Amino acid sequence: MGGWRAMERWRSEATRPQAGGVQYHIRCGPGQVARYVLMPGDPDRVPLIASTWDEAQPVARHREYTTYTGKVGGVAISSTSTGIGGPSTAIAVEELAEVGADTFIRVGTCGAIQPEVRCGELVIVSAAVRHDGTSDDYVEPAYPAAAHYQVVAALVEAAERLGLPYHVGVAASTASFHAGQSRPGWRGYTQTWTGQRIEDLRRAGVLIFEMEAATLYTLAGLFGLRAGGVMAVVANRVTDEMSYGGVEESARVATEAVRILAEWDQRLQRSGRRHWYPSVG
Ligand SMILES: O=P(O)(O)O[C@H]1O[C@H](CO)[C@@H](O)[C@H]1O
Numbered sequence: 001m002g003g004w005r006a007m008e009r010w011r012s013e014a015t016r017p018q019a020g021g022v023q024y025h026i027r028c029g030p031g032q033v034a035r036y037v038l039m040p041g042d043p044d045r046v047p048l049i050a051s052t053w054d055e056a057q058p059v060a061r062h063r064e065y066t067t068y069t070g071k072v073g074g075v076a077i078s079s080t081s082t083g084i085g086g087p088s089t090a091i092a093v094e095e096l097a098e099v100g101a102d103t104f105i106r107v108g109t110c111g112a113i114q115p116e117v118r119c120g121e122l123v124i125v126s127a128a129v130r131h132d133g134t135s136d137d138y139v140e141p142a143y144p145a146a147a148h149y150q151v152v153a154a155l156v157e158a159a160e161r162l163g164l165p166y167h168v169g170v171a172a173s174t175a176s177f178h179a180g181q182s183r184p185g186w187r188g189y190t191q192t193w194t195g196q197r198i199e200d201l202r203r204a205g206v207l208i209f210e211m212e213a214a215t216l217y218t219l220a221g222l223f224g225l226r227a228g229g230v231m232a233v234v235a236n237r238v239t240d241e242m243s244y245g246g247v248e249e250s251a252r253v254a255t256e257a258v259r260i261l262a263e264w265d266q267r268l269q270r271s272g273r274r275h276w277y278p279s280v281g
């Protein structure tokens with residue numbers, strides 16, 4: 001059994017557990033994470049995102065949580081992966097908030113359910129349908145999973161500055177990739193209602209399926225933090241096409257949005273006004 005690393009032994013209170021002075025799951029401590037954090041689901045996407053910055057250092061890697069911190073245009077920035085789905089995303093938000101992060105931008109991939117949302121394009125997500133499961137552990141179903149208006153505005157500004165094709169709209173976050181997104185299970189397993197969700201959401205004008213935004217947006221709303229998201233369309237369920245692309249573009253838009261937010265935050269602070277608006281400062 002020699003393959004097991006020595007499992008260090010830590011002691012902390014169980015309510016907000018730590019592991020030797022760093023957060024129990026993400027393994028980051030105070031001062032190691034910037035206030036602006038880009039959050040892909042895929043840990044391997046973190047170094048790719050960080051490679052678009054002026055400078056970047058690996059901070060931690062544990063379970064599905066890889067973190068890099070660096071600078072872009074003089075602004076401190078971090079990226080921490082969430083893993084797939086709500087439970088691990090909620091852990092990331094809880095523990096990043098504990099070490100000082102206050103603005104979260106999801107940088108994900110998604111599947112389009114509208115014909116005009118094409119593979120390779122970007123979707124800036126203004127709100128999310130809460131089929132994520134995890135947000136129900138935090139608040140009643142009627143509470144909205146809404147992005148912060150300033151983060152959405154910064155993402156739109158960034159996509160325009162970079163001249164990239166994008167949509168703005170609502171995502172549906174699901175607790176499973178297959179059944180929850182109206183895909184058949186193995187060997188064609190379905191329920192009578194399996195196809196219902198995609199059809200009803202499409203009629204409601206929802207643009208995409210993905211699996212983390214509703215959790216991220218709900219918790220950010222509850223905690224008074226800011227969240228938004230920009231996703232690369234890698235599938236279209238109308239044309240039944242899967243085509244992996246747009247991920248680097250989504251990372252560049254999110255990174256540019258952080259530069260824009262930092263500038264707007266400084267102007268707001270100088271103005272002494274309470275709420276940001278486009279011509280402040
Ligand atoms: O590419 P990421 O950010 O992981 O996002 C999407 O990809 C995964 C499913 O393939 C889910 O996490 C979904 O939200």
Ligand SMILES: O=c1cc[nH]c(=O)[nH]1
Pocket residue numbers: 109110111112177181209210211234235
């Ligand atoms: O179809 C897709 C593609 C990416 N991510 C999802 O959640 N669904």
